[in-house]
Amino acid sequence: MKIDSDAVVEKIQRFTIETPSWGYGDTGTRFKVFHWPGAARTLREKLADAAQVHAVTGVCPSVAIHIPWDMEDDWQEVKAYAQSLGLRIGAVNPNLFQEDAYRLGSLSHIDTQVRQRGIAHVLECIQIAQAVDSDIISLWLADGTNYPGQDSLRQRRVRLLESLQEIYAALPAGMRLLIEYKFFEPAFYSTDLPDWGTSLHMAQKLGPQAEVLVDTGHHPQGTNIPQIVAQLLDEGRLGGFHFNDRKYADDDLIVGSLNPFELFCIFHEIVDASSEGNTNAGRIAYMIDQSHNIEPKIEAMIQSVYNIQIAYAKALLVDRTRLRQAREEQSVLGAYRILQEAYETDVRPWLSEARQRMGLDPDPFAAFASSGYAERITQERTAVASASGYPGA
Ligand code: RM4
Ligand code: MN
Numbered sequence: 001m002k003i004d005s006d007a008v009v010e011k012i013q014r015f016t017i018e019t020p021s022w023g024y025g026d027t028g029t030r031f032k033v034f035h036w037p038g039a040a041r042t043l044r045e046k047l048a049d050a051a052q053v054h055a056v057t058g059v060c061p062s063v064a065i066h067i068p069w070d071m072e073d074d075w076q077e078v079k080a081y082a083q084s085l086g087l088r089i090g091a092v093n094p095n096l097f098q099e100d101a102y103r104l105g106s107l108s109h110i111d112t113q114v115r116q117r118g119i120a121h122v123l124e125c126i127q128i129a130q131a132v133d134s135d136i137i138s139l140w141l142a143d144g145t146n147y148p149g150q151d152s153l154r155q156r157r158v159r160l161l162e163s164l165q166e167i168y169a170a171l172p173a174g175m176r177l178l179i180e181y182k183f184f185e186p187a188f189y190s191t192d193l194p195d196w197g198t199s200l201h202m203a204q205k206l207g208p209q210a211e212v213l214v215d216t217g218h219h220p221q222g223t224n225i226p227q228i229v230a231q232l233l234d235e236g237r238l239g240g241f242h243f244n245d246r247k248y249a250d251d252d253l254i255v256g257s258l259n260p261f262e263l264f265c266i267f268h269e270i271v272d273a274s275s276e277g278n279t280n281a282g283r284i285a286y287m288i289d290q291s292h293n294i295e296p297k298i299e300a301m302i303q304s305v306y307n308i309q310i311a312y313a314k315a316l317l318v319d320r321t322r323l324r325q326a327r328e329e330q331s332v333l334g335a336y337r338i339l340q341e342a343y344e345t346d347v348r349p350w351l352s353e354a355r356q357r358m359g360l361d362p363d364p365f366a367a368f369a370s371s372g373y374a375e376r377i378t379q380e381r382t383a384v385a386s387a388s389g390y391p392g393a
């Protein structure tokens with residue numbers, strides 16, 4: 001195939017990725033949270049760090065927030081501060097899993113009062129989203145049961161749908177509700193939104209502003225995520241992604257670090273749908289959802305963006321005319337080799353070219369290292385921490 005380099009580079013430049021506020025702060029496992037020197041402690045610090053990622057990649061202009069982790073009094077000020085950094089606030093993620101009231105669930109809880117509390121929190125998040133000009137509410141629920149018989153699975157479903165309907169009715173025009181699923185954890189017997197089919201079903205019952213969010217770490221081993229992506233695209237309900245990678249469970253490791261071929265196949269489905277005129281493919285929210293427990297956080301985010309861009313660029317190189325031909329000729333391996341050819345192409349020159357056209361250093365890692373930012377925040381943030389009497393807090 002004759003590659004139109006300019007078109008590939010332009011597409012790379014236009015392809016934006018949202019980073020999560022929680023990826024810049026200290027996180028850990030249930031065993032230990034290791035403090036990273038200079039890790040962001042406040043929303044402002046997280047935004048400042050996110051601005052560094054945007055500065056060297058040129059493609060990360062928005063930051064997802066988690067409420068109440070990122071709770072603030074004055075959202076106009078937050079919005080203005082983000083703008084001063086060249087950023088905007090992206091998806092607002094309600095937190096329905098860290099209050100005592102939610103021991104047996106939130107939106108599916110047996111007690112109406114708890115359900116109402118959960119609904120009220122999501123409505124509060126809708127208001128925050130409006131205040132910061134965000135158009136996405138990204139909903140993940142920890143709801144489920146730990147033991148057979150603990151609750152009626154059918155009743156939980158009915159309650160969940162009713163709660164979601166109340167939330168959906170409060171969505172302003174233009175705002176989307178993305179419904180995330182996960183097959184286990186923290187509930188271990190049943191999870192109320194365990195898979196894409198359940199999320200899709202809820203979204204279809206709610207209406208066109210509800211869509212499905214695919215978190216790449218939320219499936220049983222071996223699940224074919226590219227096929228899920230294809231089905232959601234076909235239904236016009238693929239709202240967005242939470243990118244991360246995993247070896248065993250919901251590991252939240254750097255996307256593309258373990259399964260780069262799977263990531264490529266995901267993008268292949270999207271580019272393929274788009275080339276056939278699928279309109280859903282043009283309005284997908286590409287977001288990262290990771291926990292950087294032992295690695296440097298800003299560098300981890302740059303690495304993640306880099307890995308996503310590599311997968312996307314390779315998908316752009318798939319020769320779709322020849323692929324269609326090979327399929328028609330029923331050439332099983334001929335078709336496979338067209339994908340392989342694209343996957344094996346070194347796309348780094350295109351990525352460097354895209355960065356250079358945006359006026360950036362072709363190497364985002366070197367650019368960040370030489371900026372001195374990591375050293376500066378290590379100094380500044382440690383100084384403030386010890387001054388307040390809480391070193392390492
Ligand atoms: C969940 C899910 C959500 C994220 C929380 C912290 O497993 O991935 O998207 O907000 O973790
Ligand atoms: Mn997620």
Ligand code: MN
Nearest residue numbers: 215217218250
């Ligand atoms: Mn997760």
